[in-house]
Amino acid sequence: MTQQEPGVLLNGWVRTKATRKHNFISAISELVFKTFAIAELEIRKLRHDPTDLAVRAVQPALWLLIFGQVFSKIRAIPTGGNLPYLDFMTAGILAQSVLFVAIFTGGMTLIWERDLGIVHKFLASPTPRVAMVLGKAVACGVRCLSQVFIIYGLALLLGVKLNLHPLAIIKVLLIVLMGASCFCIFSLIIGCLVKTRERMTGIGQLLTMPLFFASNAIYPISLMPNWLKFISHINPLTYEVDALRGTMLLNGTSLYGFGLDCTVLLLTLIILTLICGKLYPRVAM
Template sequence: MAGGAVPPAAYGRGLSAELRAARMVWQREMLHFLRDRIGTLVSLLQSLMSLFILGVGMGGLFAGSGMGSASDYLTFLFPGVLVLAAQPATVAVGASIVWDREDGFLREMLVAPVHRATLLIGRCLGGMTVATCQGLVILAGAGLLHIPYRPGIYGLLTAELALTSLTLTVLATTIAVFVRRPRTLTTVLGVLMAPLLFLSGTMFPISALPGWLSLLSRFDPLTYAVDAMRRTVGVDRLVHGRAMLTEPVTWGGLRPAPPVELAVVAAFTVGALVVAARRFSRLG
């Protein structure tokens, strides 16, 4: 059949077979995570350095300009660092698709008697789980930045981090299914991820951007994810002078509520997943 699709009659026993296949793909991603201890440690160290080295340095600049203390900037930076901690694991999922396609393992997976979208969703869920686990290590140190250890705050931050991790995973996967060479994927992801991360206000306030870049940031789904996490920890209430922590995400002077922001992120994720699933179903 066209695109190597499996006839409906050949599929397994309904939903249970699909769930079992998704779980197996998810477990494979988790095994890769557990075995790659050095890679996990390096990515966590990179995030910690961003928070406590770059953050302290940039915080000194903000304090010197009268826009708040260095500790205020570290608190402002913290949600962005959570996203940065999740990003390497999400990119790895996209890279694994390209490598599996090159060495022939992906073709063996595609002949399984389940929907191909199930295999893709399993990968994305695995990437989301790994990325969330890495972010939770950083989240555990939030008390060092004077963020109170309240179950409600941490539960909501965990959910927001999981959604953001899924968004990044789906985005990397969408790009991967259109690319054949690992080197090409690395280049494309590098070119795309950097603007998405910086335009979202992970490192500095969107209010510091020129008008046209500030406008572009409103079309970046990560902008809404980061802003929702900052509002969860109460960073948006720390206003100093010209305000490094003013309300950055507004449309016509109106600021969307956090549930609306998360709905925007979820809608983007679903749309990208549909595109990736359609392309993945045509791979041979």
């Protein structure tokens, strides 16, 4: 009876060790697959309450129809160049709409799922925590895409000169997806910490308006005092608005450039995802 050589299976096949490259590709593919699986579950919720998309469109419509029309008439806020104020603020109102939807969707949904016991089931599964976070962020981004078409429709009715080139529209959709994902994960982080719907609602209302007004959404950064300029430069919403203003408007310009705006949003998304992935298990405690 001969002794079997080490490293050889009973069927005679040689045992091969998985390479690091193979393991890395498998991990990435699994992360992507489970992220989209979570996103698909979240998007299905829209079938139960599709009116939520229409309700979310009321606030940006009021901003454009009332605030934008009034300030366009009095010309109180300079925009630089020959860009009309209504054109200037259209990109900011789109970013504001995305911000509000993301903040009040992420954390509130997480706490609601915790109360129903859904989060506990996900945490007991082998799904990576990062995939859970990114899945919800992607779903929120898809939800916010409806705001793009609503704002575009209102802007065209009001005479805003939009850039309707297909590439420009694709860039706008990309920026909206990234911006919504960033603020959705930010909301998830808050939801992991506060754990109650009442606190989440209060903190969400407390954060949305400062984030909005400490950006270049409705007035240029040059009009801000120095302390507010500093906050604006570290506010991700500023870069989202800048990218939208330079892309969706026919005569729009970008202060930082589309590449830098995307880089800032992407880095913010990665950092917030890693933080939220670490905090996610706290929801079930």
